[in-house]
Amino acid sequence: MAASSVAVSELLHNMNKQISVLYPKAACVIRRISTPSSRCDSQLQLRAKSAPQQLVGVVGLEVHAQINSKTKLFSGSPVGFSAPPNCLVSPFDASLPGTLPVLNKRCVEAAVMTGLALNCTINKKSLFDRKHYFYADLPAGYQITQLRRPIAVDGMLTYSLLGGKKRSQVIRKTVTIKQIQLEQDSGKSLHDDLRSQTLIDLNRAGVGLMELVMEPDMSCGEEAAAAVRELQLILQALGTCHANMSEGQLRVDANVSVHKPGEPLGIRTEVKNINSVRYLARAIDYEIQRQTEVLQRGGTVQNETRAYDSKSGETIPMRDKEGLQDYRFMPEPNLPPVIVYEDNASLPTGIDACQAVVVQKIRAGLPELPSVKRDRLVQTYGILPEHGFTLVNEDGLVEYFEAVLKATKKEPRKVIGWVTNELVGRLKQQDMSVSQSPISPSALAELLELQESGHISSSVAKQVFQEMWRSSGKTASQIIQEQDLGLVSDATQLHNICQKVVDSHPDEVHAIRNGNKKVLNKLMGLVQKETKGRADPVLVRAILQEKTS
Amino acid sequence: MSLFSIAAKCTCRGLSMKIPRPSFNLLTNDRHSITNVEIQSHVTHVTRLLRNHHSKVPEVATWELIPEDQLPPPVHIPADLVDKLERLALVDFRTKQGLACLEKAIRFADQLHVLDTSGVEPMDSVLEDRALHLRDDVVMEGDCAEELLHLSKNTVEEYFVAPPGNIPLPKREERAAMLKHSEL
Numbered sequence: 218m219a220a221s222s223v224a225v226s227e228l229l230h231n232m233n234k235q236i237s238v239l240y241p242k243a244a245c246v247i248r249r250i251s252t253p254s255s256r257c258d259s260q261l262q263l264r265a266k267s268a269p270q271q272l273v274g275v276v277g278l279e280v281h282a283q284i285n286s287k288t289k290l291f292s293g294s295p296v297g298f299s300a301p302p303n304c305l306v307s308p309f310d311a312s313l314p315g316t317l318p319v320l321n322k323r324c325v326e327a328a329v330m331t332g333l334a335l336n337c338t339i340n341k342k343s344l345f346d347r348k349h350y351f352y353a354d355l356p357a358g359y360q361i362t363q364l365r366r367p368i369a370v371d372g373m374l375t376y377s378l379l380g381g382k383k384r385s386q387v388i389r390k391t392v393t394i395k396q397i398q399l400e401q402d403s404g405k406s407l408h409d410d411l412r413s414q415t416l417i418d419l420n421r422a423g424v425g426l427m428e429l430v431m432e433p434d435m436s437c438g439e440e441a442a443a444a445v446r447e448l449q450l451i452l453q454a455l456g457t458c459h460a461n462m463s464e465g466q467l468r469v470d471a472n473v474s475v476h477k478p479g480e481p482l483g484i485r486t487e488v489k490n491i492n493s494v495r496y497l498a499r500a501i502d503y504e505i506q507r508q509t510e511v512l513q514r515g516g517t518v519q520n521e522t523r524a525y526d527s528k529s530g531e532t533i534p535m536r537d538k539e540g541l542q543d544y545r546f547m548p549e550p551n552l553p554p555v556i557v558y559e560d561n562a563s564l565p566t567g568i569d570a571c572q573a574v575v576v577q578k579i580r581a582g583l584p585e586l587p588s589v590k591r592d593r594l595v596q597t598y599g600i601l602p603e604h605g606f607t608l609v610n611e612d613g614l615v616e617y618f619e620a621v622l623k624a625t626k627k628e629p630r631k632v633i634g635w636v637t638n639e640l641v642g643r644l645k646q647q648d649m650s651v652s653q654s655p656i657s658p659s660a661l662a663e664l665l666e667l668q669e670s671g672h673i674s675s676s677v678a679k680q681v682f683q684e685m686w687r688s689s690g691k692t693a694s695q696i697i698q699e700q701d702l703g704l705v706s707d708a709t710q711l712h713n714i715c716q717k718v719v720d721s722h723p724d725e726v727h728a729i730r731n732g733n734k735k736v737l738n739k740l741m742g743l744v745q746k747e748t749k750g751r752a753d754p755v756l757v758r759a760i761l762q763e764k765t766s
Numbered sequence: 767m768s769l770f771s772i773a774a775k776c777t778c779r780g781l782s783m784k785i786p787r788p789s790f791n792l793l794t795n796d797r798h799s800i801t802n803v804e805i806q807s808h809v810t811h812v813t814r815l816l817r818n819h820h821s822k823v824p825e826v827a828t829w830e831l832i833p834e835d836q837l838p839p840p841v842h843i844p845a846d847l848v849d850k851l852e853r854l855a856l857v858d859f860r861t862k863q864g865l866a867c868l869e870k871a872i873r874f875a876d877q878l879h880v881l882d883t884s885g886v887e888p889m890d891s892v893l894e895d896r897a898l899h900l901r902d903d904v905v906m907e908g909d910c911a912e913e914l915l916h917l918s919k920n921t922v923e924e925y926f927v928a929p930p931g932n933i934p935l936p937k938r939e940e941r942a943a944m945l946k947h948s949e950l
Binding site: 286287288293294295301302303304305306307308310311313319320321322323324325344349351353358406407408409410413414415418419543545549550552553554555556565568572573574 | 854855856890891894896897899903905906907909910911914915917923924925926930
């Protein structure tokens with residue numbers, strides 16, 4: 218591998234040389250793209266300015282979201298994660314002859330609700346189809362899905378990502394939702410290579426899925442990851458899916474290709490086996506880079522399925538099932554069309570209202586969506602849009618923030634930095650979730666109160682925060698007492714320290730006396746250094762001004 | 767295909783005009799599963815009803831064979847297509863007789879080409895103008911692992927056992943040998 222990547226970079230280098238002769242500005246772009254850490258927004262900006270002919274990534278997504286329901290899509294057996302094998306299986310789920318599908322109302326409602334939240338058109342009449350393929354965890358030999366007329370079509374997902382120089386600017390983007398279709402999940406296979414057999418657990422077979430097809434409107438891993446994160450938040454707010462990627466409740470396949478803007482789309486590959494939002498971004502960026510290199514080498518991209526290996530960070534070709542697939546789609550003869558009604562008035566006579574799926578009723582029951590929640594937080598607390606973004610995107614952070622606010626008199630605008638910078642920064646560093654934070658909201662509130670009331674300076678507060686993180690359970694006041702971090706406001710003591718600083722820095726004092734007042738800050742810094750940041754800044758400034766006047 | 771569609775459409779019209787909905791269990795499908803026996807009885811029921819109402823559907827099937835010269839030239843299945851069909855449908859024609867049977871079936875279906883179906887929309891199901899019954903999300907079944915596992919030839923603990931991956935179909939040379947063998 219190392220050898221081949223050396224060869225690639227050499228090739229790239231040569232190409233860069235050639236290109237830089239022809240298009241002097243283009244060279245830097247290639248280097249950008251071939252740097253794994255480069256971000257798409259900076260790439261885009263460069264591209265737009267200097268090289269419209271450069272290859273860019275095109276990303277579409279297929280998302281399978283397991284519907285949060287008590288029973289399966291077409292049978293009354295329970296849905297559950299990590300139950301003993303084959304104990305959540307009905308005769309229908311095991312595809313025994315003579316059994317027929319009976320549609321779960323909850324699954325239809327969940328799909329309609331998700332469709333409404335994603336601004337889809339809800340098809341008043343949708344149809345089921347059979348998709349045939351042979352695999353032991355699909356005992357019927359076909360999956361019931363919605364190919365011809367899915368339950369919801371033509372929607373839009375608006376998502377945001379942080380961009381700009383300091384990554385503090387909220388950039389809003391949209392992706393078209395082509396359709397949402399209801400379909401069955403498959404069972405699970407456990408491969409026992411030793412005894413060369415496959416163990417089949419049908420507990421998952423027949424669980425309701427919503428397949429969401431997102432058009433190739435995204436251009437890099439970061440955008441795709443942001444779109445999936447927003448979808449995850451929406452599904453969780455709706456309660457239509459738990460959307461936990463590591464438990465397989467949300468599965469994302471990415472269709473990736475590269476092309477020159479304005480030209481037809483390139484040949485795409487499908488990347489599977491991605492089980493976290495972070496890996497999604499990495500897998501896509503790796504794949505864009507790989508395809509770019511293949512094309513720049515003069516090769517062609519193969520239309521194939523690739524698996525992401527999270528250990529190596531690479532995508533590798535998967536053993537294809539049968540080359541070109543023919544799923545022999547056909548209408549599902551055992552299920553008449555699903556009809557949903559706009560409102561109670563449009564219900565035909567003789568239909569029981571509690572038997573029918575009524576769009577208006579579901580629309581009225583839509584909860585607050587993440588984008589609305591962000592705007593509300595920004596309004597209520599007077600914080601910046603990027604703060605609202607971070608608060609909602611981290612699980613449990615809004616609750617944490619509001620709990621801190623309840624226990625302190627400090628203004629929300631001053632608390633938010635502690636939560637989104639200090640806390641989230643530390644959590645991300647250690648790959649932890651908000652609920653795992655060693656510092657509870659009340660402990661943080663106590664620390665902020667001590668700062669607000671003038672017991673400690675802001676720099677000491679940050680020091681105490683780090684100490685609280687390391688020695689979980691100790692309160693801020695304990696740490697301040699133990700390490701003697703309290704603010705020094707004893708005038709005599711401060712006078713002595715200031716005098717020492719003034720005496721040892723005659724040049725600075727001279728500069729101040731000549732009118733360069735900014736130099737006073739340097740002296741203040743030296744006093745703080747002397748007191749380990751514990752000196753009362755207001756007092757120190759007054760003393761220094763007096764001594765240098 | 768189209769022949770069946772037309773017949774089905776007629777039947778359906780008859781149904782939707784003459785049968786009050788609640789009496790027809792198959793349409794609403796409100797049971798967790800309907801066995802073949804039940805379906806059979808429903809079908810008989812329908813036929814009887816239709817007969818009483820002077821349906822245009824003939825009571826007894828009638829047919830006439832279409833002369834060979836009106837049909838398109840007969841299809842012969844090349845080895846590669848056999849390969850593809852076997853892969854797609856996981857069937858095994860295996861013998862020369864099996865292949866001949868397939869060709870005969872296609873020849874029989876060729877008669878449908880004579881029928882003019884222009885402007886006729888194919889149907890999916892005779893129930894397509896009916897609302898689908900929706901079930902409440904309440905656990906009614908499952909928890910029968912023991913019974914289901916009993917039906918399997920091969921189990922390990924609570925798992926069904928399947929061969930690793932899909933069983934590869936015979937290569938073309940192997941099949942040629944098999945076909946040759948079946949001629950003997």
